Amino acid sequence: MNLINYISQLILPLLFLIIVACGFCSKTDIFSAFVEGAAEGLRTVIGILPSLIALLMAVGIFRASGAMDILVSVFSPISKMTGFPGELVSLGIMKLFSSSAATGMLIDIFKTSGPDSLNGLAASIMLSCTETVFYTLSIYSAAAGIKNTRYTVFCAVLANISGIVVSYVIALYLLSN
Secondary structure (H helix, E strand, O other): OHHHHHHHHHHHHHHHHHHHHHHHHOOOOHHHHHHHHHHHHHHHHHHHHHHHHHHHHHHHHHHHHOHHHHHHHHHHHHHHHHOOOHHHHHHHHHHHHOHHHHHHHHHHHHHHHOOOOHHHHHHHHHHHHOOOHHHHHHHHHHHHOOOOOOOHHHHHHHHHHHHHHHHHHHHHHHHHO
């Protein structure tokens, strides 16, 4: 374990030295390239800021309005019929919008069910194999100037649903062995 800690402490300094050495060998003005990249990053941040603010406001309204409870109740019959835990349904819905809110829900699942329980294990796997679809699409679409996402939202939500189902199946398999 000490070897892993030692390596992890060396990775960033070594990466920095490699970048500087490559720049020096290729006779690139490293400082000018850094400043140019920082300026381009700032332009990108300014470009995506309206989308980010709108998304954060929408997530806040979604959570405060009770829409989450309505959505969970819509999926409740399917959840009861299949035996899929309701906590994981709400976690999957929240993960579509906000990773930090989903992480907070994960901690709540850990507190109520425990991290080694079926719900805890499935929730952990779920957060690892799903994406914050609406956040990611709004940020990347704004940064790339994409106005029409066509089937992207549908396919991304479908991929998330697949990740949610598979994470539960994997958790069931891991706990049965």
